Amino acid sequence: MREVVVVDRVTKIYPNGVKANIEVSVRACSSEVVCIMGPNGAGKTTLVRQIIGLLKPTSGVIRVFGVDPVKRQDYIKKKVAYTPQLPLTYPAHRVLEVSKYVAELSNTPFERVKEVLEELDLWSVRDRLGYQLSIGQRKLLLLALALIKSGDLLILDEPTTFVDIFKKRLMWSVLLEERKRGKTMIIVSHDIEEVRRLCDRVYIMVAGRIAGKLDSLSDISRGVEVKVYYEKPGEITHLFKRGVVKVYEGLLIAEYNQLIEALEDLENLAINGLNRDIRVLLEYPSVEYIVESLFNKR
Numbered sequence: 627m628r629e630v631v632v633v634d635r636v637t638k639i640y641p642n643g644v645k646a647n648i649e650v651s652v653r654a655c656s657s658e659v660v661c662i663m664g665p666n667g668a669g670k671t672t673l674v675r676q677i678i679g680l681l682k683p684t685s686g687v688i689r690v691f692g693v694d695p696v697k698r699q700d701y702i703k704k705k706v707a708y709t710p711q712l713p714l715t716y717p718a719h720r721v722l723e724v725s726k727y728v729a730e731l732s733n734t735p736f737e738r739v740k741e742v743l744e745e746l747d748l749w750s751v752r753d754r755l756g757y758q759l760s761i762g763q764r765k766l767l768l769l770a771l772a773l774i775k776s777g778d779l780l781i782l783d784e785p786t787t788f789v790d791i792f793k794k795r796l797m798w799s800v801l802l803e804e805r806k807r808g809k810t811m812i813i814v815s816h817d818i819e820e821v822r823r824l825c826d827r828v829y830i831m832v833a834g835r836i837a838g839k840l841d842s843l844s845d846i847s848r849g850v851e852v853k854v855y856y857e858k859p860g861e862i863t864h865l866f867k868r869g870v871v872k873v874y875e876g877l878l879i880a881e882y883n884q885l886i887e888a889l890e891d892l893e894n895l896a897i898n899g900l901n902r903d904i905r906v907l908l909e910y911p912s913v914e915y916i917v918e919s920l921f922n923k924r
Contacts, residue, residue: 627655627656627657627658628655628656629653629654629655629656630654630655630656630658630690630691630778630779630810631652631653631654631660631677631688631689631690631779631810632653632687632688632689632690633650633651633652633653633673633676633686633687633688634651634686634687634688635649635650635651635685635686635687636649636650636651636673636676636683636685636686636687636688637649637650637683637684637685637686638669638672638673638676638681638683638684639684645834646669646672646673646834647669647672647673647676647834647835648669648833648834649686649835650669650673650686650834650835650836651836652673652829652836654779654810654811654812655810656810657805657809657810658810658811658826658827659801659805659810659811659813659824659825659826659827660811660812660813660825660826660827660828660829661812661813661814661815661821661824661825661827661828661829662674662812662813662814662815662829662831663814663815663816663821663828663829663830663831664830664831664832664837665832668831668832668833668834669831669833669834669835670783670814670831671711671783673831674708674781674783674812674814676688676695677690677695677781677812678695678702678706678708678781679695679696679697679698679699679702682696690702690705690706690779691705691778691779704732704777705777705778705779706777706778706779706780706781707771707773707775707776707777707779707780707781708772708781708782708783709768709769709771709772709780709781709782709783710768710783711783711784711787711814713761713762713764713765713768713788714764714768715756715757715759715764715767716756717755717756717757718755718756718757719755719756720752720753720754720755721743721748721751721752721754721756721759721767722739722743722752722753724756724767724771725739725742725752725767725770725771725774726739728774728775729774731775732774732775732776734774734776739774742770742773742774743770745796745800746766746767746769746770746796746797746800747766747793747796748763748766748767748770751763761788762788762789762790762793764788765785765786765787765788765789766789766793766797768785769782769785769797769800773800773804778809778810779809779810779811779812780804780809780810780812781811781812782801782811782812782813782814783814784814784815784816785797785801785813785815786798786815786817786820787816791885791889794817794820795886798820798823798824801824802823802824805824811824813825818885819885819886822884826841827839827840827841828840828841850881850882850883850885850887850888850908850909851879851880851881851882851908851909852866852869852879852880852881852882852888852891852892852906852907852908853877853878853879853906853907853908853909854877854878854879854880854895854904854905854906854907855876855904855905855906855907856876856877856878856903856904856905857876857903859873859874859876859877859878860873862878862904863878865891865894865895865898866878866880866891866894866895867891867894868882868887868888868890868891869881869882869887869888869891870882888908892906892908
């Protein structure tokens with residue numbers, strides 16, 4: 627496959643002496659979805675800003691579609707669609723107005739604008755002003771604008787932060803369709819389920835460095851865990867059909883590979899076990915857990 631993004635031993639040192647990236651190397655090939663994970667302050671957003679040419683590396687080489695993104699901003703703006711981490715908005719403009727403006731700049735037909743807004747559940751709020759949108763809707767609009775722009779490379783910085791689980795599932799579905807269409811993507815994310823669903827390859831960043839690379843999160847043994855505290859857990863085991871269930875005194879533990887499976891069983895519990903005095907705890911492996919697992923394998 628053709629290499630779309632090449633980051634080769636890139637170091638970024640800010641004027642105050644802070645080393646945000648240290649000898650970072652990353653690759654993304656055509657039709658591939660690459661994820662960058664890591665704790666807060668690991669240097670992920672700095673790396674993304676260098677890839678799109680907003681920041682110049684202190685040392686090292688970055689090539690996007692074979693060109694230097696800092697020197698060829700005109701080319702990069704045509705080829706790359708980017709969504710920032712923060713839920714930016716256009717407070718005095720309507721959703722449809724902003725969408726049509728982006729479409730005109732990128733020669734995208736109106737039919738595609740309508741399709742994207744409908745896919746992301748924004749068509750019903752197309753006449754709302756930016757300040758009237760919820761934080762989640764603002765994130766949806768940012769993704770919509772990136773898709774309307776229709777760049778060959780999508781770079782998404784925490785695309786589903788501030789979005790509820792139902793809208794996340796919607797966004798994941800849309801992105802999976804884009805993947806089928808051959809889009810190359812780089813996704814910065816803290817959401818384990820998001821990475822499981824979307825990404826072909828995962829880079830783990832810690833303290834400005836690439837600490838490791840995973841082909842998928844299936845390399846991480848721990849999945850989603852539901853703990854149900856109830857005096858007679860044996861009475862509710864039949865409600866947990868999608869997980870591996872273990873029963874202890876006053877406790878039921880169900881383990882799952884995917885978050886959606888756990889949520890479906892919890893929905894079943896909510897519908898059929900509301901008259902029971904129970905306490906539920908949902909646990910998911912954190913980025914820190916994945917980093918620890920990675921280092922423990924060495």
